[in-house]
Amino acid sequence: MYKVSVYVTPKAGVVDPQGAVIERALPALGHSGAANIRVGRYITLEVQGTDPERVRADVDDMCRRLLANPIIEDYRFELELAAGEDA
Amino acid sequence: MPEVTQGPVRFGIVVFPGSNCDYDAVHALSTFPETDPYYLWHKDRDLKGAQCIVLPGGFSYGDYLRTGAIARFSPIMQEVAAFAAAGGLVIGICNGFQTLTEAHLLHGALRRNRGLRFICHPQYLRVERTDTPFTSRLEVGQVIQIPVNHNEGNWTAGAERLQEIEDGGLVAFRYCDADGRVTDTANPNGAVDNVAGIFSEGCNVLGMMPHPERVCEEMVGGTDGRAIFQSMIDHVLGG
Numbered sequence: 001m002y003k004v005s006v007y008v009t010p011k012a013g014v015v016d017p018q019g020a021v022i023e024r025a026l027p028a029l030g031h032s033g034a035a036n037i038r039v040g041r042y043i044t045l046e047v048q049g050t051d052p053e054r055v056r057a058d059v060d061d062m063c064r065r066l067l068a069n070p071i072i073e074d075y076r077f078e079l080e081l082a083a084g085e086d087a
Numbered sequence: 088m089p090e091v092t093q094g095p096v097r098f099g100i101v102v103f104p105g106s107n108c109d110y111d112a113v114h115a116l117s118t119f120p121e122t123d124p125y126y127l128w129h130k131d132r133d134l135k136g137a138q139c140i141v142l143p144g145g146f147s148y149g150d151y152l153r154t155g156a157i158a159r160f161s162p163i164m165q166e167v168a169a170f171a172a173a174g175g176l177v178i179g180i181c182n183g184f185q186t187l188t189e190a191h192l193l194h195g196a197l198r199r200n201r202g203l204r205f206i207c208h209p210q211y212l213r214v215e216r217t218d219t220p221f222t223s224r225l226e227v228g229q230v231i232q233i234p235v236n237h238n239e240g241n242w243t244a245g246a247e248r249l250q251e252i253e254d255g256g257l258v259a260f261r262y263c264d265a266d267g268r269v270t271d272t273a274n275p276n277g278a279v280d281n282v283a284g285i286f287s288e289g290c291n292v293l294g295m296m297p298h299p300e301r302v303c304e305e306m307v308g309g310t311d312g313r314a315i316f317q318s319m320i321d322h323v324l325g326g
Contacts, residue, residue: 011245014198014243015241015243017199017241017277021202021203069153069189071195071196071245
């Protein structure tokens with residue numbers, strides 16, 4: 001079994017309203033040097049399987065069809081063998 | 088439940104868990120003598136003879152993940168997609184619009200409003216074209232007033248796709264001021280090109296953020312929504 005971390009972020013060029021609001025708020029706290037703030041989503045899941053390539057293909061399909069909206073979001077993910085399991 | 092009429096034109100209103108404008112849609116449609124509006128449960132696999140489908144507003148599946156992202160996988164959506172592919176009329180209002188984009192029946196996606204505020208107010212819209220089953224009762228450039236009520240109405244599409252949409256005349260309505268001027272000030276949510284609603288390529292699917300079902304009777308403050316439903320009825324009746 002693999003522990004999977006999925007990172008979903010707004011595509012470059014797509015306006016990110018949450019990032020824009022945070023960017024306007026930070027100077028009020030004295031942080032004037034922060035720019036290009038983008039807000040995304042971090043998803044963790046456990047996926048059954050022993051073949052990392054198959055798990056990768058499986059997770060890619062999940063990302064493409066549900067976890068991210070490829071029209072406005074990019075995604076990437078990392079696999080980690082669950083504790084106590086051999087590679 | 089509102090009293091419903093029994094006209095010949097069958098409107099199926101899809102109820103997802105979390106829909107909350109489904110009764111409004113049935114009520115609004117019941118004020119047209121030509122319609123027979125009825126509910127369809129999202130788990131149904133049969134549209135029960137629908138001639139028009141309405142995906143209503145609301146918060147299907149609690150807006151989890153993204154608005155409309157889960158509703159898109161409800162069993163009935165396969166039937167709705169097949170119905171649309173065969174030229175059937177489908178209108179998605181607010182959450183229904185979001186669901187149609189997630190289902191790839193319409194272009195683009197809807198993000199959080201610019202400014203992150205939930206907006207709820209009467210809104211002027213400019214009619215972009217009238218040679219469609221949804222807008223034949225309107226005039227090009229006409230300004231209509233239909234309320235908006237949403238948190239994720241900030242429509243966008245990639246630059247290339249946007250050009251195709253504009254070139255293809257797929258924009259149905261744009262946010263504007265009382266005089267029909269399409270300006271940034273008149274844009275309530277930051278949608279690209281002030282897009283408030285778009286058509287599919289065949290113009291038989293319409294998605295729009297404003298709520299026409301809320302302005303179908305004088306007693307609720309307006310009747311500008313009627314032209315959209317009347318256009319659909321005319322189309323089905325061959326008028």
